[in-house]
Amino acid sequence: MPLQYKIYPPDALRTTVQLPASKSMSNRALILNALSLSPYPIRNLSDCEDTQVLIDAFNSKSNQFDIKAAGTAMRFLTAFLAGMEGEWIIKGSKRMHERPIYPLVETLIALGAEIDYLEKEGYPPLKIKGKRLKGGEVYLSGNISSQFISALLMIAPGMENGLVMHIENEIVSKPYIHLTISMMEKCGVQTKWDGNDIVVKPQVYNPVEFVVEPDWTAASYWYEMASLIPGAEVTLKGLGRNSLQGDSNVTNLFSDLGVTTEFVPEGIIIRNTKKGTKKFFHDFVNEPDLAQTFAATCCFKGIPFLFSGIQSLKIKETDRVAALINELKKSGYLLKENEIGMLEWDGERCLPEKEPAIDTYDDHRMAMSLAPGAIVSGSLIINDPKVVSKSYPDFWNDLKQAGFTIEER
Numbered sequence: 092m093p094l095q096y097k098i099y100p101p102d103a104l105r106t107t108v109q110l111p112a113s114k115s116m117s118n119r120a121l122i123l124n125a126l127s128l129s130p131y132p133i134r135n136l137s138d139c140e141d142t143q144v145l146i147d148a149f150n151s152k153s154n155q156f157d158i159k160a161a162g163t164a165m166r167f168l169t170a171f172l173a174g175m176e177g178e179w180i181i182k183g184s185k186r187m188h189e190r191p192i193y194p195l196v197e198t199l200i201a202l203g204a205e206i207d208y209l210e211k212e213g214y215p216p217l218k219i220k221g222k223r224l225k226g227g228e229v230y231l232s233g234n235i236s237s238q239f240i241s242a243l244l245m246i247a248p249g250m251e252n253g254l255v256m257h258i259e260n261e262i263v264s265k266p267y268i269h270l271t272i273s274m275m276e277k278c279g280v281q282t283k284w285d286g287n288d289i290v291v292k293p294q295v296y297n298p299v300e301f302v303v304e305p306d307w308t309a310a311s312y313w314y315e316m317a318s319l320i321p322g323a324e325v326t327l328k329g330l331g332r333n334s335l336q337g338d339s340n341v342t343n344l345f346s347d348l349g350v351t352t353e354f355v356p357e358g359i360i361i362r363n364t365k366k367g368t369k370k371f372f373h374d375f376v377n378e379p380d381l382a383q384t385f386a387a388t389c390c391f392k393g394i395p396f397l398f399s400g401i402q403s404l405k406i407k408e409t410d411r412v413a414a415l416i417n418e419l420k421k422s423g424y425l426l427k428e429n430e431i432g433m434l435e436w437d438g439e440r441c442l443p444e445k446e447p448a449i450d451t452y453d454d455h456r457m458a459m460s461l462a463p464g465a466i467v468s469g470s471l472i473i474n475d476p477k478v479v480s481k482s483y484p485d486f487w488n489d490l491k492q493a494g495f496t497i498e499e500r
C-alpha cells in the first residue's frame with residue numbers, strides 16, 4: 092500500500108506563503124554558473140529534487156549521473172556534457188527513459204558531438220564522448236520540447252563557429268526559451284531571434300550573481316485554492332511584476348476564474364472576489380505546466396472548459412491528459428480528449444466514487460492540482476503524496492500552515 096494523505100480543507104483561507112524558488116530558473120543558473128566559471132553562489136536556489144539532481148551531478152566525482160525525473164536536468168546536462176572533454180553516462184528514472192531526447196541528440200551530433208543511446212534508440216540513457224563542439228547551422232523541430240532549444244542555446248556561445256538554429260514546426264513552451272535567453276543576456280551574451288531562426292555567435296560568458304525568483308507555477312495551486320474558497324485572501328511572498336517566468340500569466344488567466352492579484356512590496360495578494368466566467372477557453376502552448384491546475388479548478392468550480400495546445404502534456408512526467416481524465420472521473424467529472432492537443436469538459440458528470448483516492452503517476456502536478464478538490468468534496472485522498480518534492484517539497488507543510496488537516500495513512 093503506498094503512502095496516502097487524507098486532506099480536509101479549512102473553513103476559510105487567509106494565509107501567507109513563501110513559495111519554492113523556480114526550478115526552471117535554478118537549473119539554468121546552475122548551467123550558466125558552470126559555463127561562466129562563476130565564483131558567485133546562486134541566491135534563492137530551489138531546494139527541490141529536480142535542482143538537487145543537477146547540484147549532485149556538478150558535485151560528483153564520477154562520470155555517471157542519475158538525474159532521476161528531471162527533464163531540464165536531463166536535457167541541459169546532455170548538451171553541457173557533449174561540449175565537455177571526457178566520457179560521460181547520463182541516465183534517469185524509468186519514465187525519463189521513455190521521454191524523447193533524439194531531437195537534441197541528433198542536433199548535437201550534427202554540431203560535432205559523439206553520443207550513443209545505451210538502450211532504446213532516441214531515448215536516455217546516453218553515453219557521451221565530450222569535446223569542444225564545432226557548431227554551425229542546424230534544423231530542429233520546435234514542437235516536442237523547448238528544453239532542447241534552451242539546452243543548445245546555453246552551450247552555443249562556446250562552440251567554435253557559434254550556432255545558427257532554424258526551428259521547424261510550431262514552437263511549444265516559447266516563454267521558457269525567452270527565459271533562457273534573458274538569463275544568458277544577464278551574463279553579457281547576445282542572441283538574435285528572428286522568426287524561427289536563432290543565431291548565437293561565439294562569445295564568452297561573464298559570471299553574475301543570479302537571484303532566483305519564487306516559482307509562478309507553484310503559485311497556481313494557491314490561486315486554485317483561493318478560487319474555491321469564498322473570501323479567500325493569500326499573500327504569496329516575493330513574486331513581482333516583470334517576472335522572467337511565462338507562468339506569471341497565471342495572474343491574467345485566474346482573473347477569469349474569480350481571483351484578483353494585487354502587487355504589493357512584499358509580493359502579491361490574491362483574493363477570491365467574484366464567480367468567474369461561464370466557460371473557460373485557453374491555448375496552453377505557452378504555459379503547459381498550468382494546464383492541470385486549470386482543468387482541476389474548472390471542474391471543482393463547475394465551469395466547463397476547452398483547452399488546446401496541450402500536445403506536449405503526453406510526454407511529461409506521465410501522460411497528463413490520460414491522468415487528468417482518469418483521476419477527475421473519480422470525483423465525478425467526465426473529461427474528453429476529442430483530438431490530440433485538446434481537452435474538454437462540457438459539464439458532464441458521473442457518480443463520484445464514495446471516497447476517491449487520487450493516483451499521482453509520479454507527477455508532482457497531479458498531486459498539487461487535484462488536492463484542492465478536498466475543498467469541494469469535504470475531504471480527498473492523495474496517493475503517493477511525496478511526489479511534490481520534484482518542484483515544491485514544502486507543499487503539504489504550507490497547506491497545513493494554511494489550516495488544512497492532513498492525515499497520514
Ligand SMILES: O=C(O)C1=C[C@@H](OP(=O)(O)O)[C@@H](O)[C@H](O)C1
Binds near residue numbers: 236237241264267403
Ligand atoms: O525549460 C524549462 O524549464 C521547462 C520547459 C517546459 O517543458 P517543454 O519545453 O518540454 O514543454 C516545462 O514544461 C518544464 O516544466 C520546464
Ligand SMILES: C=C(OP(=O)(O)O)C(=O)O
Binds near residue numbers: 163380
Ligand atoms: C514538465 C515538467 O518538468 P520536466 O519536463 O522538467 O521534467 C514539470 O515540472 O511540469
